[in-house]
Amino acid sequence: MESGQASKTAMRVAMRRAAHQMIDHPLVFEDPFAVRILEPLLSVDGHNYEIKRSKHPVSKAFRSYMVGRSRYAEDELALAVQSGVRQYVVLGAGLDTFGCRNVNSDLNVFEVDFPATQSWKRDLMSSAGIVPPENLHFVPVDFDKSKLNVELQAAGFDAGAPAFFSWLGVTMYLTIAGFRQTLEMIGKLPKGSAVSFDFSMPRQSLGSVERMALDALAKRVAAAGEPFTLFFTEEELAEEFKRANFERWEFVNANEMNRRYFEGRTDGLKLVGGAARLTTAWR
């Protein structure tokens, strides 16, 4: 992340979620705020590329992945809430709108993000007339520099109670030290805590088609000033989970995502291979 600059990739992901609401039926991921929060940018050339190109097969594949991963994380969150969790931390929140859609008044939501991205988001919310609910807490943090636990607790987070974390589209931009510091913090929380996130597999572990997809995406994000820096195989990540005190975990690939969320569609919306995987790890 460039210092003092809001994340450009956060806007692109949000544009894809907005395109999903505007174009795709049925919805895989329902988000009535996705379009609203982007209102001032929707008609700006250069920003709305993902909407203009939304029928292109490559655009559809990326959009499927972005909405699929949000759905996956929120499905895991719902299970955690059912079992009594009352704290949700959205790490690297970007323009994620769960905090505004949250129907559980006793579920506290903590949005953690790079300070410049967060202040840009708050400006967009204010322009759209979106008033943050009382149980939505903003926590500006650079994962590579600040202590997440200190900042979270200063914002009212209870480290003595379980929490669910999502960390979507972020780990691939971090240093290994920043990644471990965050994972270790979650691993010290009480049982019942969990984290869902996506990660990128290393280039050398991929087949030729997946490698081409990774190269194309890596080129785009690097051009936006946010190059991929961190990669894991499933075996390497399992070691990270063990080190950080997690008890069990799952890995979810594109085929499983398609089975869960995209089966029976006639519009061709589905994940197409790629280097990304989803995971949830439980304490």
Ligand SMILES: C[S@@+](CC[C@H](N)C(=O)[O-])C[C@H]1O[C@@H](n2cnc3c(N)ncnc32)[C@H](O)[C@@H]1O
């Ligand atoms: C691709 S966006 C994903 C945003 C959001 N999770 C979503 O799915 O829409 C990446 C997010 O990670 C955040 N990020 C990247 N590096 C970070 C860092 N070192 N500290 C805090 N946030 C960071 C960016 O500000 C941005 O919001």
